[in-house]
Every structure is written in structure tokens, then in C-alpha cells.
Amino acid sequence: MLNEVSGEHKFYCCGARVLLRRGEIKILSEPRVAYCPLLESLYGIREVDFEAIKRVIEMKIKNFGFCCERRIFDPSAVVPYGSSEIISTCMEDNLIECGVMVCEGAGTVITANPKLVQEIGARLTGIIRTSPVGGIMEYIKSRGGIILDEGGARISQEEGVFRAVEMGYRRIAVTVAGFNAISMRKIRQIEKERGLEVAIFSVCNTCVSEEDAKVIASEADVVCASASQIIRKTVGPRALMQLGIAIPVFALTRLGKKLLLSYLNRFEDKIVVFRTANLPYIVKHRGPKLREKT
Secondary structure, X not given: OHHHEOOEEEEEEOOEEEEEEOOEEEEOOOOOEEEOHHHHHHHOOOOOOHHHHHHHHHHHHHHHOOOEOOOOXXXXXXXXXXXXXXXXHHHHOOOOOEEEEEEOOOEEEEEOOHHHHHHXXXXXXXXXXXXXXXXXXXXXXXXXXXXXXXXXXXXXXXXXHHHHHHOOOOEEEEEEEHHXXXXXXXXXXXXXXXXXXXXXXXXXXXXXXXXXXXXXXXXXXXXXXXXOHHHHHHOHHHOOEXXXXXXXXXXXXXXXXXXXHHHHXXXXXXXXXXXXXXXXXXXXXXXXXXXXXX
């Protein structure tokens, strides 16, 4: 199974840095998360340790072709309040013209196809760097996706936004991983200079620093808290709206709020809405548990 992996890829899984290449899963750091309700829901794993991380990655390779030529692209909704789910829905509602995403094996991808947005993002976690995988790139191009750097699969979300502008798009959504938060300022500069409306989705925030969180709080429109207590503490009080309790998603701007409400309009499960004087709204023992530092 591991011999199916093509190229070399570095990413986060439950706060652990992982290096994946043909025949090898190398876990580079201890997982920051001890328990994650989403991980339990998707993979049936309650206790997160080195062996659990390895099992999750093996399941993603076996079942979905993660980092493989045979990568499976499924547009089904996977995560309630997931960024790809929200962006794809808002594209279908014509609130967003184009998404700038990251995909393993391709790097930064620009697409006006809402189904491709979900196919890419459904089960993806923070890609730090990746390398070209022919089968993945060919599928993305067949679905109307534009790959920023076919030769090197480079990840640069600000360059992706600039390419989207060159292609004529004005209302753009872009996902930015917490460890690349500083690029949000470059994206805002492009937005201002070109007269755009850019919705910045802050994702993969488990390992963010205090400095990252300050940038996210000032620049992002929609923020996934992931397992980060720093995000809950720094970003949560600035939110206009919160979706979810276990892993909250915060809208920080009127644009972010508009996009979340558009998503909820199509959300099929039952929901409850109420006012509150303060955010974040936290219920003890309902979210991820972080590993105690030793």
C-alpha cells in the first residue's frame, strides 16, 4: 500500500508533522492532539498517538488514494461546517466565483468548479509542502482546475489569488493554513490594489502560535478553530457568528457571516440558533483534547 505513494509530501495530522513518501510514513513530531471527535467520527480512533497517526494515514491511502496516482475525488459532504463544504456551497449560490485551494500532489489550485473544491478539500489536512503527482494533476485539469505550478506543485496562496485575478475573477475564496497566516496580509494587499472581494478561510489551526492568531484575527473572514485553544481565546471573542461547538467555525466579518448563512440555508440537518452576549460559546468536554506538555 505505501508503495503506491508517489512523490514526497509533508503535512500535519492531529498536530503532528508527517513526512510521507513511497514505502515510508515518518512521524516527525509528537501529535499535539490527544483526542479529536472528528477523527473518531471519520476513522473510529479515540486515542491519538504515533500508532494512531500512522493508521489514519494508511486508511487515507488505502480508501482514498491519498498522495497516490489513483487518488479518489469524491464531492460528497464529509465535515459539517468544513471550509470546502462552505466554499463549494457559496460558489453554487454565486456568492463566490472561484476558489483557491491546496491539494496534495498539485500544490495551489484555482478553480471555478464547486464540485472540484469539495473533491479536493473533503479529507485534506494541512499540507506543508508537496510534490507533483501526475494522476492527481491530470484529474484536476480535467475538471477545469488550474495548477499554479505544474512542475513543482508549489504552495503559494497569494500567488493563487493573483492568478485568479488575471483569469478575470473578482469574488474569490482562498484557504490559508494557520502556519502560513502571514500570507493573509499579502492577499489583503492584492485585494485592496485590485478592488476585489476576497474571503479568507483560515484552516488547519491546531498548531498556530500567538502571533499567527493575531494575524488571523485581523485578516481572516472565516476561521476554523481546529483543536487550538489559542484560536478560541484570541479569535473567538471577535466573532460575529459561530457554527458548531466541538470544533467551532467563526465568522469575523460581515462577508464571513453572509457566507456561513448561505451555507446554512442548504444545510440539511436540524439546527438551533440563539443570541449570546459573548463568543466563543464553549461547552466543556465537547471538543478535542490537547496533549499535556511534558
